[in-house]
Amino acid sequence: MANAPFRDIRLFTVLYIDETQIQHSSVGKGRLPTRDVYIGCASNLLASCGRHGVRVEILTNQPAYVNAHLVRLGAPEIAIGVAFSRDVPKGIPFYAAHFKLDAIRQLASGAFGSHVGLIDNDVVMLNLPAADLATWDDDRLFVYDISGTVLEEYGADRVRSDLRRVARAELRSTHWYGGEFIAGSCGAFKSLSERIERLWPTYKALTGELHHVGDEMIVSAALNSLLDEDAIHLIDVGDGRHRWISRWFSTRSRFRQMPLSHHLGSSMLHLPADKRFIAAAVARPFEPDPFILQYRRHVQRKLLLRKLVNAIGLIRGERPRQVPRLS
Numbered sequence: 001m002a003n004a005p006f007r008d009i010r011l012f013t014v015l016y017i018d019e020t021q022i023q024h025s026s027v028g029k030g031r032l033p034t035r036d037v038y039i040g041c042a043s044n045l046l047a048s049c050g051r052h053g054v055r056v057e058i059l060t061n062q063p064a065y066v067n068a069h070l071v072r073l074g075a076p077e078i079a080i081g082v083a084f085s086r087d088v089p090k091g092i093p094f095y096a097a098h099f100k101l102d103a104i105r106q107l108a109s110g111a112f113g114s115h116v117g118l119i120d121n122d123v124v125m126l127n128l129p130a131a132d133l134a135t136w137d138d139d140r141l142f143v144y145d146i147s148g149t150v151l152e153e154y155g156a157d158r159v160r161s162d163l164r165r166v167a168r169a170e171l172r173s174t175h176w177y178g179g180e181f182i183a184g185s186c187g188a189f190k191s192l193s194e195r196i197e198r199l200w201p202t203y204k205a206l207t208g209e210l211h212h213v214g215d216e217m218i219v220s221a222a223l224n225s226l227l228d229e230d231a232i233h234l235i236d237v238g239d240g241r242h243r244w245i246s247r248w249f250s251t252r253s254r255f256r257q258m259p260l261s262h263h264l265g266s267s268m269l270h271l272p273a274d275k276r277f278i279a280a281a282v283a284r285p286f287e288p289d290p291f292i293l294q295y296r297r298h299v300q301r302k303l304l305l306r307k308l309v310n311a312i313g314l315i316r317g318e319r320p321r322q323v324p325r326l327s
């Protein structure tokens with residue numbers, strides 16, 4: 001497979017801004033306002049993808065503000081204003097992430113091209129993924145299966161039960177898909193979007209009872225229900241064959257992770273616990289090696305503190321969590 005076709009995919013990242021709904025944000029504390037952290041991350045995403053000739057556009061509810069901030073960061077004015085109309089309940093976890101469901105609906109329309117994808121803005125592209133657009137049929141989506149970590153963290157029985165409740169079906173397939181990347185033809189997005197809309201009222205009614213609330217919950221339920229009906233074919237781009245994307249947390253967790261050195265073998269790296277680092281590391285042109293070196297130094301300090309917190313917890317009789325490793 002040649003790498004060049006990946007440049008023909010029209011990629012989008014969603015940046016929904018509502019400063020009143022950030023109480024469950026994974027941004028952490030700092031001087032930079034939350035919305036500017038996300039814009040900084042998006043700027044780095046644009047730079048890292050642009051290094052490989054891949055164009056990423058921003059779908060947002062505040063295009064003027066986002067474009068003005070991008071210009072200050074030396075990035076192109078690439079934010080597109082779109083209508084987000086979903087009735088997302090106020091105050092729920094990952095409030096803004098739910099508007100990715102509206103983006104899925106818009107990509108399904110065909111108005112944004114025939115080969116499209118969504119990518120989170122706290123991702124950096126290290127290498128160009130290999131893609132063969134001849135395989136992008138209307139029944140195929142390229143997704144990131146993270147079932148292993150989610151089932152370990154929350155328990156297989158609970159995750160599978162919640163997926164079945166949202167899907168309103170005794171699902172045979174109970175995979176969990178990460179929200180950081182999904183791509184395919186607009187026809188495949190249409191199948192997914194239609195199923196999401198069918199499940200939305202049920203999901204919304206269950207948000208106070210589920211182990212996780214966010215776009216991943218309903219998207220995973222929708223994809224599994226389509227799988228059970230043989231209505232869609234899913235390609236895991238996080239597996240050993242593709243290695244398009246990897247997610248790595250620099251925080252303590254209730255699941256085991258491969259070390260950072262393993263994840264650096266993927267084309268794209270998702271760092272959800274380090275948004276402020278990414279936003280502060282904006283550089284043009286983006287160069288992977290200096291970024292990785294800076295990130296290793298940043299994480300090394302964090303991991304020392306995480307180990308200390310674990311040690312203190314042991315003294316208090318608490319169950320230790322997993323501390324990630326660099327190598």
